[in-house]
Amino acid sequence: MAGRDERVVRALVDAHGRTYAEEAGIRLRDTPQPLYRLLVLAHLLSARIRGSIAVATARALHEAGLRDPRRMAAADWQERVDALGRGGYRRYDERTATQLGEEAELLIERWGGDLRGLREEAGGEVPELRRLLQVFPGVGPAGADIFLREVQRVWPGTAPYLDAKALQGARRLELPQDPNRLTGLAGRTEPAVLAAALVRAAVDEKVAEDALDRAGS
Template identity: 65%
Template sequence: MTDRETVDRLVRAHGRTYAADAGIRLRDSPGPLYELLVLSELASTRIRAEVAVAAARALFAAGMRSPERMREASWQQRVDALGEGGYRRYDESTATRLGDGAQLLLDRWKGDLRALHREAGDSVEALARALQEFPGIGPAGADIFLREVQGVWPGVAPYFGAKALQGADRLGLPADPAALTRLIGRHDPAAFAAALVRAALHKDVAEGLRASN
């Protein structure tokens, strides 16, 4: 199987972004971008991606879809929503950080991550630094946000990040951003990157592709 065939099969089987899994209809507007920031924080801790997605869904179902609503929610309401999503190991500290991060976004960027984007431009390094100003967002969280947002911030694309490169290596694809870019073809870069992450996180992704060869 050629590298291009591997990519085609991978994306067909696993090319769904984590934002989509969390019910985020991602577009370049304040609400969905904030929801992605929340998901990125949840997914950056040492917890399964599926649990982070479930916790994000629970927060959004409880109405915490904007920095205003997140700030207005009580700490206990945030803890309860996180617990409902199965996010129990880090629920109390994360509830605090979510409130603090919402306040920072409102104070510095008027609740709109597009303002952060305008300030940083399309420099991946500048965007990563700005994102890491939010409590709980470190390099891994910035990676997640940039990997998922590239579909609506095309100046960021293509963006893979460390975990996607691990997935490429597991699949026998080149673990090099430039080489992977040449393999994207007609595929959505965010979907391709998410599929690579799934290959890094789940051995059965690579095994399934080999079995279908």
């Protein structure tokens, strides 16, 4: 019979194990466009705004054709503002529109528009990846963590990446704080899925309560 912690992790993942990239409609692959879309999503999610608004805005940018760095850089500022507004990202729209343009230009100039170049420059080392991600305007520690939590699905060398926010969710569920123990409890569940589920428990107490109820804990 599964132990208490294993039951809680299983219940959490079964009910809430959806990555934010999936929610935003990003079919994550180790290719330039989906990696760029993930960077933009991480940027949006890192602001003090509801996750659902950030996800909707990532979709709106894609629908507006701003789905790769060259298109983002070529768009005028107002075009970016309008797309952000359609997603509901109005509180930070003007500043973010500027940052997205600068972010795209930097990615093109330094890594040819391909985040795999950033990974190569970092030598695949997670601390260096985290540092380099923060050279992008508007991407601070929280944004870098979001990107790394999600990208471990296609950059397995970064796994298991369970940052402070994911571990906050584990604490709320009274689960171990060691990433390797948590991934062990999750069995075959991908670390990216586990991380997303734990983050959802961290930001929404009802998610944690639901998982505990399902686990009979």
